[in-house]
Amino acid sequence: MVDESLIMKTLGDVAGPDGKTPLTQSGAIGGLTQREGKVYLSIAVDPARAREFEPMRLAAERALKALPGVASALVTLTAERAPAPVQPGAKHAHPARPRAPESVAGVRNIIAIASGKGGVGKSTTAANLAVAMVKEGWRVGLLDADVFGPSAPRLFGLKDKPAVDKSFIVPLEAYGVKVISIGLLIEEETAVVWRGPMVMSAITQLLREVAWGELDCLVVDMPPGTGDVQLTMAQSAPLAGAIIVSTPQDLALIDARRGVAMFDKVKIPVLGIIENMSYFVCPHCGGRSEIFAHGGARDEAEKRGVPFLGEVPLDMAIRETSDGGKPIVAADPDGVHAQSYRTIAKAVMARLDGRTQRAAPKIVIG
Numbered sequence: 001m002v003d004e005s006l007i008m009k010t011l012g013d014v015a016g017p018d019g020k021t022p023l024t025q026s027g028a029i030g031g032l033t034q035r036e037g038k039v040y041l042s043i044a045v046d047p048a049r050a051r052e053f054e055p056m057r058l059a060a061e062r063a064l065k066a067l068p069g070v071a072s073a074l075v076t077l078t079a080e081r082a083p084a085p086v087q088p089g090a091k092h093a094h095p096a097r098p099r100a101p102e103s104v105a106g107v108r109n110i111i112a113i114a115s116g117k118g119g120v121g122k123s124t125t126a127a128n129l130a131v132a133m134v135k136e137g138w139r140v141g142l143l144d145a146d147v148f149g150p151s152a153p154r155l156f157g158l159k160d161k162p163a164v165d166k167s168f169i170v171p172l173e174a175y176g177v178k179v180i181s182i183g184l185l186i187e188e189e190t191a192v193v194w195r196g197p198m199v200m201s202a203i204t205q206l207l208r209e210v211a212w213g214e215l216d217c218l219v220v221d222m223p224p225g226t227g228d229v230q231l232t233m234a235q236s237a238p239l240a241g242a243i244i245v246s247t248p249q250d251l252a253l254i255d256a257r258r259g260v261a262m263f264d265k266v267k268i269p270v271l272g273i274i275e276n277m278s279y280f281v282c283p284h285c286g287g288r289s290e291i292f293a294h295g296g297a298r299d300e301a302e303k304r305g306v307p308f309l310g311e312v313p314l315d316m317a318i319r320e321t322s323d324g325g326k327p328i329v330a331a332d333p334d335g336v337h338a339q340s341y342r343t344i345a346k347a348v349m350a351r352l353d354g355r356t357q358r359a360a361p362k363i364v365i366g
Helices: 004-011 054-065 122-135 196-208 228-236 250-265 296-304 316-323 336-352
Strands: 029-035 038-045 072-079 110-114 140-144 172-174 177-181 217-221 241-246 270-276 308-312
Touching: 004 029, 004 054, 038 054, 054 072, 072 196, 110 122, 110 228, 110 250, 122 140, 122 177, 122 217, 122 241, 122 270, 122 316, 122 336, 196 228, 241 250, 241 296, 241 336, 250 270, 250 296, 270 296, 270 336, 296 308, 308 336
Parallel strands: 038 072, 110 217, 110 241, 140 177, 140 217, 241 270, 270 308
Antiparallel strands: 029 038, 172 177
């Protein structure tokens, strides 16, 4: 580990946001972490002037990379700004129309795998769908956007840290899928304690500052719920659509409805709903039990007028392969469970073929 005092001394030679005050005295440093020779620094700036501060970011990154013992460095700009007060008697100007986000170079389709609540197997579904698409001949990447609870490293059995090449993070690859996750940059037991702007900045960089190469589809494993990350992805990525994962019981379906409603509100098409943990077949007697009820997600899809993509059972093999770092579509590609995922993947691919990504909408909360 590099002596933090040396890091701060080095950053003191970099001018802060005002162009004169040393960065270390500017109050703009939002966070500094390091592990195994990799240094991560966040700088808080006015989002309206982000382009102006890019030279400062690059200068800080170069300074850190030049330190003995630093294998790589990643400096991010985080945006946090209070709204300007309205002056008495001032006329309300019409807000400027936001520019549609640029597409991610080389990526043909970006889809979000989402759920209204946690614990429904969304990340396992995302991992297996990504591998299934590869099995069907597509070039696929997976972005783990769950900053607070990243699952991709464990699901794909990844332990190495990604390299940085010309300021771009190089994703790791497993079972033909290119994978990036905040979990690859920090210790598995490390708690991420970040405010909203830092989370949004990290997600934007994991999307746009990664060397994805040519992909037919980038699968984004979203965190559960309808919060900052979902809004950031809706605003900053030209999503081709979203898939909602739910279990059959009423409690999960209530949250699934919220997920569908959120994507409807931001004008992102829902490609379909998947019913996970749909049923359980006893490995000893072969008896079928519908532990969380059955068919609720199909009924909800019909009510909402969105496609029902299929059922995936609750099965020990799916859990064991996920915990073991080899999704079941990779571990047993011809097995019955893998075929469930591959059937869903084919349906999604068919919907994406010929569909263009939609520009992100302006989101107004009020």
